Amino acid sequence: MIPFNKPFIVGNELKYIEEAVKSGKISGDGIFTKKCHTFFEEKFGFQKALLTTSCTDALEMAAILCDIQPGDEVIVPSYTFVSSANAFVLRGAKIVFVDSYPDNPNIDPAEIEKHITEKTKVIVPVHYAGVACDMEKIMALAKKHNLFVVEDAAQAIDSYYTFSDGTKKALGSIGDFAAFSFHETKNIICGEGGMLVINNPEYNVRAEIIREKGTNRSAFFRGEVNKYGWVDLGSSFLPSEILSAFLYAQLENLGTIQEKRIRIWKEYYNSLLTLQEKGCITLPDIPAFATNNAHMFYIICRNYEERSNLIQFLKTKEIHPVFHYLSLNKSDFFLKDNSPIDIPNSDHFTDCLLRLPFYYELEEAEQKNINSLIHEYYSLLEK
Numbered sequence: 522m523i524p525f526n527k528p529f530i531v532g533n534e535l536k537y538i539e540e541a542v543k544s545g546k547i548s549g550d551g552i553f554t555k556k557c558h559t560f561f562e563e564k565f566g567f568q569k570a571l572l573t574t575s576c577t578d579a580l581e582m583a584a585i586l587c588d589i590q591p592g593d594e595v596i597v598p599s600y601t602f603v604s605s606a607n608a609f610v611l612r613g614a615k616i617v618f619v620d621s622y623p624d625n626p627n628i629d630p631a632e633i634e635k636h637i638t639e640k641t642k643v644i645v646p647v648h649y650a651g652v653a654c655d656m657e658k659i660m661a662l663a664k665k666h667n668l669f670v671v672e673d674a675a676q677a678i679d680s681y682y683t684f685s686d687g688t689k690k691a692l693g694s695i696g697d698f699a700a701f702s703f704h705e706t707k708n709i710i711c712g713e714g715g716m717l718v719i720n721n722p723e724y725n726v727r728a729e730i731i732r733e734k735g736t737n738r739s740a741f742f743r744g745e746v747n748k749y750g751w752v753d754l755g756s757s758f759l760p761s762e763i764l765s766a767f768l769y770a771q772l773e774n775l776g777t778i779q780e781k782r783i784r785i786w787k788e789y790y791n792s793l794l795t796l797q798e799k800g801c802i803t804l805p806d807i808p809a810f811a812t813n814n815a816h817m818f819y820i821i822c823r824n825y826e827e828r829s830n831l832i833q834f835l836k837t838k839e840i841h842p843v844f845h846y847l848s849l850n851k852s853d854f855f856l857k858d859n860s861p862i863d864i865p866n867s868d869h870f871t872d873c874l875l876r877l878p879f880y881y882e883l884e885e886a887e888q889k890n891i892n893s894l895i896h897e898y899y900s901l902l903e904k
């Protein structure tokens with residue numbers, strides 16, 4: 522059986538967990554959490570990194586930092602994971618769904634502009650498959666209309682955007698805030714985990730407070746105040762040292778992990794290219810301003826029926842691809858209080874996009890098998 526995803530260990534994960542336990546501190550913000558923060562800040566130029574228990578939590582912190590009030594509007598792509606929207610709904614925001622490009626699941630900046638109103642407060646670009654949204658255009662819109670930008674960078678570790686003047690910046694370092702995920706399905710994992718990035722230092726203190734249950738405990742531990750108490754909104758957003766220890770071991774091997782994933786990605790791409798040339802499927806397109814972090818490999822089928830049949834065909838051969846993201850504007854939750862809206866490109870990806878098995882330990886022979894079965898499916902279909 523070839524699963525869709527498989528968690529993995531590459532280096533000192535278990536050794537570091539043991540070290541954390543033996544150090545006598547397994548609650549949050551110990552040595553390993555600090556090592557992770559430093560790693561991210563130095564490697565990717567993040568002004569401040571704060572580990573959280575999930576990307577969802579990091580998005581919820583960002584919503585608090587943007588000071589979302591009931592009735593504020595937040596622009597989110599319809600083709601995304603629920604958390605990109607839910608984090609803002611929790612604070613009373615009205616979500617305004619915007620479509621993807623026709624040929625790329627990322628949010629289309631031309632569509633964003635049409636949906637900006639007096640009430641708009643935040644734009645949430647989701648870097649789908651770790652491929653950058655057009656951040657130059659999005660940042661320009663945000664500046665023009667005085668909006669926050671919260672990057673949903675859940676899938677976007679070690680991926681970059683190049684501005685038209687040639688400046689290259691890591692995804693997550695461009696918006697006001699960014700949220701990453703270390704869930705076991707992402708490139709770098711610790712089971713459940715995430716990170717909030719703060720790029721404007723004015724928000725550093727408040728972010729620490731929100732993460733520590735609304736208290737100034739972080740400042741207290743640094744000796745900046747002589748007692749700590751309840752000073753703001755907050756919750757418990759920091760992960761245990763056990764998770765940070767696992768995560769740090771993965772970060773030490775980021776280069777190895779990424780090299781392997783890029784090799785897997787290219788193998789899929791090269792092997793399936795002839796099917797694209799025949800018009801059977803469409804392969805991912807990486808815009809010139811973006812890099813490829815090999816977070817996932819997807820194909821886009823011609824229609825829903827062909828995709829369903831391909832899934833069935835692969836399942837009979839013990840291979841488990843997955844599709845995802847029912848357009849959020851079609852969700853039960855949204856339709857409870859809103860009338861249906863038409864977001865066609867998002868629906869197209871909902872119906873036709875298929876993610877192939879992709880994980881660090883995927884073996885060459887397994888991948889060859891998957892590729893040849895996809896070829897077989899289309900040659901049977903074309904007969």
Ligand SMILES: *Cc1c(COP(=O)(O)O)cnc(C)c1O
Binds near residue numbers: 577673675714715
């Ligand atoms: C995985 C994912 C999330 C949620 O991440 P968690 O760490 O599981 O909370 C949010 N947004 C996107 C785009 C994701 O892919």
